[in-house]
């Protein structure tokens with residue numbers, strides 16, 4: 139009986155071992171990529187999707203890899219990144235983990251130059267060559283999902299069919315969202331917006347808005363009196379278009395400008411932060427629809 143029990147326990151271990159051994163880890167670089175990957179891995183028990191930067195990191199501009207990130211990457215079977223310069227630390231990943239496959243979601247997506255809009259305030263020391271905020275055009279998000287799904291299907295062939303099914307469903311949803319945004323923003327009487335982080339050029343290009351000015355500055359930094367004066371002039375010349383701040387940054391400059399010019403302040407969410415657990419798979423869609431409603435309110439009633 140004793141021997142039987144030991145044998146039973148051993149058999150149990152042997153049965154369960156392959157289940158654990160089969161588990162594969164997909165690591166994503168930041169929140170928008172994580173959201174897409176969660177959709178692509180939905181219902182696939184052998185795939186674990188982990189996000190590298192803490193969800194409150196926001197955009198990765200100048201982000202340095204943490205020790206905890208290196209630990210997560212050491213356990214990764216595939217690393218999914220935005221690309222287009224968002225992850226400035228990629229060379230370090232290539233040298234530290236030469237065998238880790240890295241897939242860029244931005245592959246094949248036409249990129250906009252960085253710093254195209256009028257920039258006021260302290261620009262980054264090294265001006266970024268291309269703008270990396272591609273996911274804010276829902277059609278781009280669909281292409282990103284396809285790129286990511288192709289990389290996942292290649293890396294995890296056993297799950298390829300399920301990944302492709304998830305991708306088809308996700309792409310259909312994102313295409314529908316794109317159409318909704320296009321229609322919802324097509325008849326606004328005014329199109330000028332002023333933002334405080336260069337996150338919205340792809341959004342503006344896709345949905346026919348005009349980023350009249352970007353107030354570039356480090357988070358938490360306030361504008362100098364000279365910058366404030368120049369921007370006040372720009373805003374007045376444009377007829378006091380709405381100012382758009384982001385939930386990731388408390389923006390004192392925007393409040394100061396609003397007080398100075400009377401331009402209204404609204405919030406647009408670039409979906410770089412959000413819930414960490416029990417994330418609704420359509421969280422991106424929900425935030426983008428809310429952005430559309432904010433814009434309708436901000437630009438429709440002038």
Ligand SMILES: [Zn+2]
Nearest residue numbers: 197199336337
């Ligand atoms: Zn950004």
